[in-house]
Amino acid sequence: MTPDTPLHGAPAPMTPWTRAQWAAHLAAVDPHGLGGVLVRAWAGPVRDLWLEELTLAAGGAPLAKVPSGVDDQRLLGGLDLTATLTAGRPVLQPGLLAQADGSLLVVVMAERLQSGLAARMAAVLDRGSVAVERDGLSAVHSACTGLVMLDEGQGDEERVPDALSERCGLWIGLDGLSVRDCVAGIDVVLSPLQARHRLRLVAPASAAQVEALCATAAMFGVESPRAALFAVRAARALCASAGRTTISDADIALAAAIVLAPRATCLPPPPQDPDTEEAPPPPPEASSDTDPDSQMQDAPLEDQVLDATRAALPQDLLAALSAGAVRTASPRDVQGAGARLKSLRRGRSIGTRCGRPANGHRLALVESLRAAAPWQALRAREVAAAGREGARIHIRPSDLQVRRHESRTSSTIIFCVDASGSAAFARLAEVKGAVELVLGQAYAARTQVALVAFRGTGAEVLVPPTRSLVRARRLLSGLPGGGPTPLVAGIEAAVALGLAEKTKGNTPLILLLSDGRGNVARDGTPGRAQAAADLKDTAARTARSGVAMVLVDTARWPGQETQALAASMGARYVPLPFADGAAMGALAGSLTADAATARVPA
Amino acid sequence: MKRAILIAATDPKVGGVMVFGDRGTGKSTAVRGLAGLLPPIKVVAGDPYNRDPAELDGRSATATVPVPVVDLPLGATEDRVVGALDIEKALTKGEKAFEPGLLARANRGFLYIDEVNLLEDHLVDLLIDVAASGENIVEREGLSIRHPARFVLIGSGNPEEGDLRPQLLDRFGLSVDVRTPTDLAQRVEVIRRCDAYDHDAAGFVASWKARDKAIARQLTKARKALHSVDVPTAALETMARLCMALGADGLRGELTLMRAARACAALDGAAAVGADQIRSVAAMALRHRLRRDVLDDTGSTARIDRALDEVLGTASQMQASPHLVAAE
Incomplete structure (x- = not known):
């Protein structure tokens, strides 16, 4: 880069590798201020090459690594037991976050971080220090650490928890690059450490x-104020790297290209372009009062920043955005919610008791x-x-304590909703x-x-088991109706989910809401006869699976047939009362009570 | 959010504050900055519980310290929260001594928990219990100790990460929702201030000192005035009617509303609680207590506003004809 040259015309597109190199440089200049780098890439030579560059930029010493399943200690x-025993007084061992103070810490397989761990790391990124309040010890360690999160996740389901990715200033993606692409270097005057x-x-x-x-961030639909703050810090680091003390407009444009472009969730409306029909509408946050304003001012700097950011949009993101796909700021947050529940389910510790560490009991050392x-x-x-x-410390067998855990079983209600045409016309709203x-x-x-x-040809798990009912409700209210009735597929999907819950130690209850008139066979082909045969088979297997089920008959005229189906599945049969608040309430009450009685002590 | 925290600081009896908000809205930063705003307190020198010298028949030496704002980190273990055997003394001298925990440190101040929903259940239950009783009772390892632990609990959380149990929410006095500013000028200002702080932290703090002092003065005055603020019967009736109209369960809502309105009046320098105060605190005192439609959290503030309009409409009519009230 030649920082003193102002940007004229449309800047050349930034290649992913250039961005990655800038990210490595900037992260080494200001590890804590920029929060670190989020690297979305599979393990491979390109990623190794980038990590090498990063290590070099950060001073050459190998970077410490955190496994994704790391414990709090x-x-x-926490208490360093060996040292404590030798010294005869409590000795505190700083954790990884504190050891990496002033430097970078690599988190491998970051997409598998549990949200509890992510929140602890996020707190440290926010504060620049670790507060240890554990094992009878209390201390504060400085931890001005940046995190390099290696995210090998696929698709939207597997990704770094939002709480962390949000606090990470630099996002890069290396997928689709080959080693041959990784030649061009960046042009900086000072080394990262000098710049720091x-x-x-x-x-x-x-x-x-x-x-x-800020205006550019708004136009690209980058909602969090942190993003703009990171861009300012990146600009400062760029300025320091060039050996100057005043941030130039070129610094700002480059910072926007590095920090803001990968976060874009929409494309800004193209300036004075006749073919605006293709452009996706700006999301509400790029609200109409900011857009015209900034365009009317026609500030050249703003255009520069905008152009630079546009030119730096990663290719795949650009394609997706031009196709009109507006990424939501927090896409289906399945992962975060699920992980949290898993960590709860590990069983909460309810203290310790005397005993020998055997039979799977863990010794509670402290x-x-x-x-x-x-x-x-x-x-x-x-x-x-x-x-x-005498030994320095005298421990008798009677002193030994083991941990006790209480594994909570919670019940999971699986709603299996018939959204087919027959149900939709009759009573989908009531359902x-x-x-x-x-x-x-x-x-x-x-x-x-x-x-x-x-509905249609198959079943879909719209909401995996969650406690966030808001999402379940939102999806439910937007559930479209219509099409044939793949009842078999629906029951099978629900039972499979129920069995999965059972293995996790939860107690499932399936609430099947249907009129019981399936007309699609298991393989998705229409036909009442085959569907009926498949249904018989599925019903028998459902009964054997031992998953509790309630069949709520939603047909306008509840019939014998559905009742028989319920019996063959070992399900309780309840006809859905006509829209009557009290009867509905009573039904809901009895169903929830069902879920409660289905609870089996662990 | 600022107002809610100031109200809770004026009258700790209001109960804690629960802050919901989008990512990156500076929830944590705001709470952590609190210590600098509050007028310092007098404590018995070296007392681990920050007790007021007046409480201890003050013969001991006193010290003036900033109000404790204790941050409860997520990885904290129970023994550090409630306090436990002092492991150092036990190891080196063979003595049984109590080492006070975070609850002791937070006495007469604030206890802040970021991401309440990620804290372990048993810790949350314990905190709520102590916050309500104002006393921490430790019965473990042969120790039997009770010490004062009166603090204002401030929790923060992101609703997307999972819901809080309604029982838990109800124990927080006030609840506020922080949104990302959508106005460009505001966002620019936020970033500029952060940038200025990055550049020269000490200078930044100095330049805001005057304003911080002003808030501290306002707070000191409000605390003094709190006991003399009048809550007229008409205002109490308005609050009761508001709670009934909204169908808020229990009396906690009304009590909190009353205390918050009084604190708000004290902050405003008003002599009595009026419609303005009720209007400004109703949403934060009640929005998390509406049981009827728990799933529809976004709508509850709007519902409160609507109920306010109805109830305050009738109340102002009554005030307009005082002889009517007198006749009743």
Whole structure:
């Protein structure tokens, strides 16, 4: 880069590798201020090459690594037992985050981080220090750390928890690059470490510069204020790297290209282009009062920043955005919610009790030491009196403590909703009403819910088991109706989900809302006869699976046939009352009670 | 959010504040900045519980310290929260001594929990219990200790990460929702201030000192005035009618509303609680207590506004004809 040359005309598109190199450089200049780098790429030579560059930029020493399943003790710090025993007084061992103070920490397989861990890391990124309040110790360690998160996730389902990716300033993607692409270098005057010392000398960005960044962020649908802040910090790091003390407009444009472009969720309306029909409408946050304003001002800096950002949009993102796909700011947050529940389900610790660490019981070391501690002086005297050589610490079998866990089983209500044409015409609205009533009660009882809908040729799990009922409700209310009735597929999807819940230690209850008139066979072909045969088979298997089920008959005229189906599945049969608030409420009550009685003690 | 925290600081009896908000809206930053705003308190020198010298028949030496704002980190273990055997003393001297935990440190101040929904259930239950009783009772490892733990609980969370149990929400006095500013000028200002702070932290703090002091003064005055603020019967009736119209369960809502309105009046320098105060605190005191439609959280503020308009409409009519009220 030649930072003093102002940008004229449309800037050349930024290649992914250039961005990656800038990211490595900037992360090394200001590890904590920029939060680190989010690397979305599979393991491979390109990623290794980039990590090498990053290591070099950060000073050459190998970077510390955090495995994604790290525990609190290792991450945040805790009592160092060996040292404590040797020293005879408590010794605190700093965690990985504190050890990497002033440098970068690599998180491998970051897409598998549980949200509890992610929140701990996020807090450290926010504060620049780790507060240790563990094992009877209390300390604060400085931890001005940046995180390099290696995200190998696929698609939207598997990704770094939002709380962390949001706090990570630099996003790069290396997929689709080959080693041959990784030749071009970037042009900087000072090394990252030299630049780091000059960061404080750089004067704050001017109002116009900050405004240009914020306006660009708004136009690309980047909602979080953190993004613009990272862009300002990146500009400062760029300025320091060039050995200057005043941020130039070129710094701002480049910073926007590096920080803002990968976060774009929509394309800004093309300036004075006749073919605006192709352009997707700006999302509400790029609200109409900001857009015309900024266009009317016609600030050249703003255009520069905008152009630079547009030119830096990653190719795949650009394609998706021009196709009109507007990425939501927080796409289906399945992963975060699910991970959190998993961590809860590991069983909460309900203290310790005396006992030997056997039969799968884990020794509670600190508690054991605690139990032994008060007697040390006494035991030392006893040992001395008996004339034996004493160890420094006297632990008797009676001191040993083991952990106790309480694994909670929670119940999961799986709604299996018939959204086919026959149901839609008759009573889909009423079904939605009934489901909402049950949802309300499930909320109070803290049960999890899942939503399976079937129509057309197959069934779909719309909401995997979650406690976030808001999402279940939103999806339900937007559920379209119509098409044939793949009842078999619906039941099978729900039972499969129910069995999965069972293996996790939860108690599932399937709530099947249908008129029982399936007309699509298991393989998706229409035909009442084959469908009926498949249904018989599925019903028998459902009964054997042992998953509790309630069949709510939604037909206008509840019939014998559906009742027989319920019996063959071992399900409770309930005809859906006609839209009558009290009857619906009673139904919801009895269903929730069902879920409660289905609860089996672990 | 600022107002809610100031109200809770004026009258700790209001109960804690729960802050919901989008990512990156500076929830945590705002709470952590609180210590600098509040007028310092007098404590017994070296007392681990920050007790007021007046409470201890003050013969001991006193010290003036900033109001404690204790941050409860997510990885904290229970023994550090409630306090436990002092492991160092036990190891080195063979003594049984109590080492106070975070609850002791937070006495007479604030306890802040970021991401309440990620904190372990048993810790949350414990905190709520202590916050309500104002006393921490430790019965473990042969220790039996009770010490004062009066603090304002401030929680923050992101609703997208999962819901909070309604029982838990109800224990927070006030609840506020922080949104990302959508106005360009505001966003620019936020970024500029952050940038200025990055550049010269000490200078930035100095330049805002005067405003911080002004808030501290306002707060000191409000605390003094709190006991003399009058809550007229008409205002109480308005609050009761508002709660009935909204179908909020229990009396906690009304109590909180009353206390918050009084604190708000004290902050405003008003002599009595009027319609303005009720209007400004109703949403934060009630929005998390509406049980009827728990799933529809976004709509609850709007519902409160509507109910306010109805109830305050009738109330102002009544005030307009005072002899009518007198006749009743």
